[in-house]
Amino acid sequence: MNAANANGLQSSVPGEADLIALYRTMLLIRRFEERCNALFLQGRIPSTLHLYIGQEAVATGVCSALRADDWVVGTHRPHGHALAKGVSPRVIMAELMAKVTGCCRGKGGSMHVGDVRKGVFPAVAIVGAGLPIAAGAALSARMRGTDQVAVAFHGEGAANEGDWHEALNMAAIWKLPVLFVCENNLYGASTHFSKAFAIPRVSDRACAYGMPGETVDGNDVVAVHDAALRAVERARSGAGPTLLECLTYRQCGHSRSDACDYRPDEEEALWKERDPLKVAAARIRALVPPVPFDPSGIEADVAAEIDDAIAFAEESPAPAPEDLERHVYWEGD
Amino acid sequence: MNAANANGLQSSVPGEADLIALYRTMLLIRRFEERCNALFLQGRIPSTLHLYIGQEAVATGVCSALRADDWVVGTHRPHGHALAKGVSPRVIMAELMAKVTGCCRGKGGSMHVGDVRKGVFPAVAIVGAGLPIAAGAALSARMRGTDQVAVAFHGEGAANEGDWHEALNMAAIWKLPVLFVCENNLYGASTHFSKAFAIPRVSDRACAYGMPGETVDGNDVVAVHDAALRAVERARSGAGPTLLECLTYRQCGHSRSDACDYRPDEEEALWKERDPLKVAAARIRALVPPVPFDPSGIEADVAAEIDDAIAFAEESPAPAPEDLERHVYWEGD
Amino acid sequence: MATMGIAEALREGIREEMRRDPTVFCIGEDIGVKGGWGGAFTVTLGLVDEFGPERILDTPISESGFCGIAIGAAMTGMRPIADVQYGDFLFCMMDQLANQAAKMTYMAGGAVKVPLVMRAPVGSTRRGAQHAQTLEVFFTHIPGLKVVAPSTAYDAKGLLKAAVRDDNPVLMFEHKLLYGSKGNRAEKGAVSPIGEVPDEDYVVPIGKGAIRRKGRDVTIVGKLLTVYRALAAADRLAEDGIEAEVIDPRSLIPLDKEMILESVRKTHRFVVVEEDNRTHGWGAEIAAMVAEEAFWWLDGPPVRVSAPDTPPPFAPNLEELYVPSVERVVDAVRRLVG
Amino acid sequence: MATMGIAEALREGIREEMRRDPTVFCIGEDIGVKGGWGGAFTVTLGLVDEFGPERILDTPISESGFCGIAIGAAMTGMRPIADVQYGDFLFCMMDQLANQAAKMTYMAGGAVKVPLVMRAPVGSTRRGAQHAQTLEVFFTHIPGLKVVAPSTAYDAKGLLKAAVRDDNPVLMFEHKLLYGSKGNRAEKGAVSPIGEVPDEDYVVPIGKGAIRRKGRDVTIVGKLLTVYRALAAADRLAEDGIEAEVIDPRSLIPLDKEMILESVRKTHRFVVVEEDNRTHGWGAEIAAMVAEEAFWWLDGPPVRVSAPDTPPPFAPNLEELYVPSVERVVDAVRRLVG
């Protein structure tokens, strides 16, 4: 259905079809999140939500450089990672609505969406804790003799956790096939990057582990894709991990109840100007020869897909009471 | 009694008296540890021991750059740190022999020796965990408006713990008056540096935090002292922390029962050639004008001090049974 | 006398202690950012305006590190009040709490003190497995720590002050549904026990329980949210003529054992209600203690009402089955008394 | 049938599982270094010669990190056997164990498994507060983990194999004084329960206890070292005509409750002996469970013999008072029976 989702894009000079596929994935994430927010405000999604709006180019650019059998570990803000890696909007929406058809049977919730059949681990909502787990998947790939690659998405805030450090070091000394994708959206919750780091770039930390570090425009899906592809090739060839920092911005609040009063309006405006969907559209329009780009068809398509997901979720039942005490231990496939 | 212990040495071009004082401290540590080992083999010290032999120049060089009211946090290998900072051999020996007159009333043991009256925290035997604690002491100094400095001694193995990373980052962003002194003795337990790091120097990691990092010859007490003094001045002036890596070698086994079969004999021989006491003696003999240096007086002096410590410890009683349930909570000064 | 919720009471307690003692300061994530939230549940909201960013110290996301920093500061003359956004993250700093803070005084033979306060929200609020645990028992089992768990605004402020003035590490557990946080940080399904809080300085001594309701037929011990479940159950039971005595220990370590034992010697029946998992939960000790020390007074087994042995589920319908309900308490008492 | 200690039995168990299943590997600090120790207590000694450094994987000193790596590997088709040098360091990886490994299957709604084995030595051996804790109960309270604690060579090998083949995270606690490690890594004061271990493949099923001694007058439950203390106490009591039944649960989670309850229904008296701190210790649950489920069979209170509520002390004379002695068990039983 969706080329970027199918993880098929391997070229580093994407053509029109590729760009449109990337655009579609980003739009799917955007619209999905917008609808989530509306459903949350209507009380149809319980709990809290960490929206990915503004960061779509990162998950999309990275996952489009992956194979279907590669692994991804998401964070407390995982819907975008899951969608970009090809998890169906249906099972994500059902999970958010706490339905038994959800990707975690309604027992995980927003912060743990994932689907191992699509190579997406249950997301890890303890900041930083996903990195060693991704490194472990990479170690496993090597031990089992596959050439799978693992990706640990994380916020820049996570780079100050001990687990981040330990994971990067072990990945480096063992040359594990893993990408550490740091989504530097300038804030960890309400805390500005500059309050938490004494260095200008997270990627500068790669030197501490003897691994390459790179910073790219995280709102440009092509830049992200290109850098990710290089890192994936490096990883797959046995040359080891990469720290890839993507500069981006969380356009919404940190979570459901956040009015973002700690952020300057100008900053928000500036980044909305650099909206990843706009950047991608401009990329398409700048193709040579020029391409007339009308996203309305994609909009309709994406809207239909999300409507379907919502309908699916709404119609699905909640978990049965017996579900409470199930799955504490593994019950088989 | 002991100039280097009294933390009075502030010049970076030490003269004869200074060098002799440094030599004496190092010799005290060396002979103290040798006697500990003998006592352990005789069964007069229980438990296990991590000896500091070979690394004396680090603690001595660093502590000679400190004031009496500065703070030091030691490790599982803490006797040298405590002696260099001026803790009496008596209370250390009594602690090792599990006597109530020990610096921890016999309740801490070798891995926790310290004496807060001398600015030495109870040593922290969880690898890496001492670093945030030292940073906290530095934060406290600033908040209380003193110009005290804190030092976190640690092995290179500790630099792969999460706490190490978190501590360095916070110290850097808050410009805390703390020195992270990494004693790179090439092994963390039986694991060689090259198996645990993908970089040539621990000090290279300073770049990850925007703090200065420096590597010095850790077997040359003057080199250590000079570098420490610069870092201490930097810290005291409010310019922030430093990562100081001292290249040294653990001449004995990791702990009591270690035959070191994992180390090449040539490596051991090479480092014994570079014994810190030899290097210091050569420094003294190379003074201009030349100084005839006969350490036998210092030897006798140090031997007497240790004999006294052992006698004190042997004569001291074990803790009373009631001591078992005391001091779980603070009982007052 | 002012009327307020727990978040506000804690805030006022912190404010007063910081005014009284310049060595008191707060440290944690997102606690002092201007325009921010005052921590995850508004407790420190606005304090940075009075005390500045040095004393309301925002940290990077480094739980183990800032806990260690708080310990080092506490050992050298300061009195930090640290917090985590969710109690679940205490596991990220477990070594610093269990191996360092708790043991430092002992392993130094009494030569150092660690006057640290660590605050942590607990309780199930639809956030799933990693943001909803009730984990007091992991800390009540660490010698060297004190542990408190206020369920009213009065106690929250009084225990906070007592904790700040204590010379030992004190963990304070707070329940997300009891904060009474206002505005857009209010919690769905909250109990909001608004209560009166004196204007003048007071402390609630650590180690003293409170009898929330007098009764002669059964002793029910709860803590945090389950105090309110127990009280509601007691009301319901009273309709049948069963008079339950409801005890809120307030301090978990040290525990006011005598208050519980005295009650059991009167009622001869004992039920403990907790939101945590049953097996090796907090209630196990209370039940074991009662069985061991009041065996001959008991007319029936000590009974535990708790969450099942599962991680907290996300789905609201499952969560409702997870947290002990008023009905489950009523049923347990009826079976015991009947 | 060969005769060996626990360290050797574990080593043989690991070796056989690694031969049988190429997805099994070991990960930890100093476990495979040539000329090294095979871990802190020789369990993996020599295995690197057969399996190479990729499958006996030495890590940097990064407990949380390598635990997470083991989890990630376990979720993707491998069966890691990880270890820490001292159980006390489990606190450094507490988040990975408690929030990740234990909860992953549940929070994924059953879609993933984490077949991880984590081994940890416990027990007081004169190393002081940070190297001598007995901390099983911190893990028996985490739904999603299984916990085993073998006290004989036979059980050690059989439980190790069962753990490796289990599709859930299993923690194995081993007692430093029971390893029977040889040479210069032997421990002072060790019990060294040398025992017979079959040559052919076998498992000890997780969840089944063992009656170590039959008796009619009192049920004593111990684990690891305290099994031996209980047995020695039983011998002493037998001289006075008191016949104690000694139960070693072997698996702590799931627990063979029925074996304990059946015994109590026969003996009417119950004592649990553990090396851990008393308050909220492991024994609290066992005592509470017996009180709750066998109340009407009990002729006296369930009794706990344990360490006091202090960190492990260093001084040998204090340590001797800390760990429950044979005398203390004998006294407790006498008071109960007398």
Ligand SMILES: Cc1ncc(C[n+]2csc(CCOP(=O)(O)OP(=O)(O)O)c2C)c(N)n1
């Ligand atoms: C260990 C841990 N500490 C704190 C939190 C609370 N928390 C959730 S998200 C977040 C901010 C994370 O910042 P960043 O890593 O930059 O990711 P972003 O939210 O910006 O995507 C915090 C502090 C957590 N979930 N886990």
Ligand SMILES: Cc1ncc(C[n+]2csc(CCOP(=O)(O)OP(=O)(O)O)c2C)c(N)n1
């Ligand atoms: C958290 C933790 N992990 C492991 C250990 C066991 N251990 C004690 S010392 C040591 C090696 C430490 O190496 P390094 O930091 O280089 O210090 P060195 O012993 O060389 O002085 C290890 C692994 C420990 N004490 N704490």
Ligand SMILES: [Mg+2]
């Ligand atoms: Mg961020």
Ligand SMILES: [Mg+2]
């Ligand atoms: Mg070392």
